[in-house]
Structures are given as structure tokens and as C-alpha cells.
Amino acid sequence: MSTPTWDAARENTHAAGLAAKLPPARMKLADADATTLAEPLTALGPLPAFPTSSVDGYAVAGGGPWRLSGQVLAGQTAPNIQAGQAIEVATGAMVPPGTEAIIRTENSTVDADDRVTGEARPKPEWREIGEETADGEELLPAGAAVTPAVLGLAAATGHDAIDVRPKPRAAVLVFGDELATTGAPRPGQVRDALGPMVPNILRRFGAGTVPGFSPRGPIEDTLESHIAVIRAALDDADIVCTTGGTMRGPRDHLHAALDALDAKYIVDSVAVRPGFPMLIAALPGGRFVAGLPGNPQSAVVALVSLVVPLIDGMSGRSLAPLSKVTLGADIAGRGDDTHLALVRIDHDGLAYPTGHTGSSMLRGLAGGHGFVVIDPGTSASAGDRVRFVPVPGAAA
Numbered sequence: 001m002s003t004p005t006w007d008a009a010r011e012n013t014h015a016a017g018l019a020a021k022l023p024p025a026r027m028k029l030a031d032a033d034a035t036t037l038a039e040p041l042t043a044l045g046p047l048p049a050f051p052t053s054s055v056d057g058y059a060v061a062g063g064g065p066w067r068l069s070g071q072v073l074a075g076q077t078a079p080n081i082q083a084g085q086a087i088e089v090a091t092g093a094m095v096p097p098g099t100e101a102i103i104r105t106e107n108s109t110v111d112a113d114d115r116v117t118g119e120a121r122p123k124p125e126w127r128e129i130g131e132e133t134a135d136g137e138e139l140l141p142a143g144a145a146v147t148p149a150v151l152g153l154a155a156a157t158g159h160d161a162i163d164v165r166p167k168p169r170a171a172v173l174v175f176g177d178e179l180a181t182t183g184a185p186r187p188g189q190v191r192d193a194l195g196p197m198v199p200n201i202l203r204r205f206g207a208g209t210v211p212g213f214s215p216r217g218p219i220e221d222t223l224e225s226h227i228a229v230i231r232a233a234l235d236d237a238d239i240v241c242t243t244g245g246t247m248r249g250p251r252d253h254l255h256a257a258l259d260a261l262d263a264k265y266i267v268d269s270v271a272v273r274p275g276f277p278m279l280i281a282a283l284p285g286g287r288f289v290a291g292l293p294g295n296p297q298s299a300v301v302a303l304v305s306l307v308v309p310l311i312d313g314m315s316g317r318s319l320a321p322l323s324k325v326t327l328g329a330d331i332a333g334r335g336d337d338t339h340l341a342l343v344r345i346d347h348d349g350l351a352y353p354t355g356h357t358g359s360s361m362l363r364g365l366a367g368g369h370g371f372v373v374i375d376p377g378t379s380a381s382a383g384d385r386v387r388f389v390p391v392p393g394a395a396a
């Protein structure tokens, strides 16, 4: 398999995810945040459902002064209004049929004999039936991300539950005999930095987690343990993220384990720096293994490069286009490879390289906002607009 470009690897991974997208499920609104619409969201009725006052004031008909002859509060049904009458209305209340104008409270006076005088503003002060949506209108297409605002819109138009594709469930398996999980590392040891980091990044990218596997590890570097724990994780996970062992060194067992599990590579290394040994393999039953390199920053590069497109595909979403940022300083390319360079967006709105960007380091990532994409064969200069891959929650 020849090494794909970073862009091609993302597209291939997204397409593989889309081909294995998760089956739809009906979910109560309270449970549906961060899922994806499986069907278009349509209005179950017009919005607003009745002519609705946008102000506190007096509905009037005919010429004034008007005789105050009632009140409508939000939630009540309104009586008809006759010429010469004024009916006090609250914001959100139904506008009495026959209303010609609504005069705001602050633009009106009511005398001791309940006579209302005042002047209406030129623009109507109420919202007509169906102004926001007609009954049955499509509000959002299938494949749209379900955000808190989408939940609010669904509720506003009458839905109690919606058809969504659930979040793919991701397990995280941390491999490495050198890893310690507490205290400062002793000579020869490395503190596991991925266990505390990867599940939280996955959650922020819209993956669900699997109890007992968020993370599981450190797991010993043997072929048998790789095969056994990947199998166990697949009982509940749609995506199994492994860390380390992506090369073919003396203690790297991931490839052999994937062969034993009958996996097919979607991507097996990518022309990107850092993080090139990242891989995605498909397993029978529409599940995937994402091999994240052991170097901690490279593992995050693999998450944002391939696992995010995989989650998008399995969720039935299109591959999200990347926004662009303007560079505040020059950033060198990495020859024929795409360079994902850590940047911090500063107070001037421009992106500057962080320090400490070695692939084994995390200081740059912890102080940065994401990666800019320097395309193969190019270098970028201050002032250039370049694509930006955010790492949510990366920096304050």
C-alpha cells in the first residue's frame, strides 16, 4: 500500500466510516446531544403557532382613544377585538383576532376612565403564524450535527424524540511496558500521558466512551495481550484506539495483532509529520481499530487527522471543511509530507508557532489551540491564510 497524502488519508477514512455508519435510533431530546440527525428535522406545526405579541402593550382596532376591555396573558387564548377597543397583551400572548396595531406600554397612557391613548410604532409588534417555519417544513437535513440549539429548535416545533445516529463508542487501549501510572518517572520509565488525555479528546470530538476501556492500560507489549484486549474492547466499542506499537520495532505488535484479527487497512501510515505511523484498520462487522503512535503529540495528530473523520463518517456526517487562520510568523514545511504545526491563536487573532513541538512533547500542545496545515512542498509565511485543525480544550 503506497503512503497516502494527509488529505487523501482523511478522505479514505471518512468514506470507510460512512460505509459503516451506525444504524439510526430514536432518542429523547434529553439524550440526543452530540449525536447526528438520521432523518431531516421537520416542523411538526407552524412556528409561531399563533400570532404572537412581541411586546407588552395594548392591542387596538379602529381609531382611538380606545376603551380598555380586557387582558390576554401568555398562555391564554385571545377574544376577538372590536373597533374602538383596547386589549392589554403581554409579550408572548396571542394577539386578539381583528387587532390592527399594538401600542407598547411605554408609548401609551390609560386614564382613570380606562381610556387608552398612544401611538403605535410603524413596524408591526407581533409575529405572524409560521413566520419562522411552516408546518412540515424541513429545518435541517439528515447528517446535521445535533447541537444544544438543534435540541431547542426540535422542542420548539413539537418534537419529544428524534431519529439520530448515536455517537460511535470509542475504547482506548494504552500499550507499553515502560509506562507508569503514578508519580514522577524513574530511569527507564515513562509516565503514561495518553491514558488521561485521549478519552477526553475523543469525548470532545463527539465519541461515546466504553466503561472499563476509557482508558484500559498500561497493557503489556505482547502479541497475545494485544489480540485479547482488542477482542474484548470490540464487544462494546465501534472504534478501538490503541496507543504505541505502530512501527514495526522489536516490541511493536499492533500489525501482527491486526493480521490475526483479520483486519483490512484503510490507511497504514500517512505522509504527514509528526505522526506518520498512524493507521486505521477495518474489522469485520463495521468496526475499526485506530492505531495512534506512542509519541504523545503524534497520537493527538492521529486523532485529529483520522479519528475525527472516522467519527464523522460513522455518524453519517460529511467531512467537516477546515477553517483558515492567518499566520503571525513563518512556518517551514516538511518536504514531501504535510506538516501539522502546533500554533497558539494570540490576542491579535494571528496564529503563532508554540515552542516545544517535538513529537514526544506535550508542552506545545498544552499551550496551543491546534495545528495549522502546511501543504507538501510548501512553506508558509507570516500573513498567509492556512487551514487550521482545532484541538478542542487544548488551551485557555
Ligand SMILES: Nc1nc2c(c(=O)[nH]1)N[C@H]1C(S)=C(S)[C@@H](COP(=O)(O)OP(=O)(O)OC[C@H]3O[C@@H](n4cnc5c(N)ncnc54)[C@H](O)[C@@H]3O)O[C@H]1N2
Pocket (backbone or CB within 6 Å): 174, 175, 176, 178, 179, 190, 191, 192, 193, 194, 195, 243, 244, 245, 246, 247, 248, 249, 252, 275, 276, 277, 292, 293, 294, 295, 296, 298, 359, 360
Ligand atoms: N527506526 C525507526 N524508529 C522510529 C521511527 C522510524 O521512522 N524509524 N519513527 C519514530 C516515530 S516518528 C514515531 S511517532 C514512533 C512511533 O512509535 P510507536 O507507535 O511504535 O510507539 P512506541 O514505540 O510504543 O512508543 C514511541 C514513544 O512514545 C512513548 N510512549 C508510548 N506510549 C506512551 C504513553 N502512553 N505516554 C507517554 N509516552 C508514551 C514511548 O515511551 C516511546 O518513547 O516511532 C519512532 N521510531
Ligand code: MOO
Pocket (backbone or CB within 6 Å): 273, 274, 275, 276, 277, 293, 295, 298, 359, 360
Ligand atoms: O511520527 Mo513521529 O510522530 O514524528 O514522532
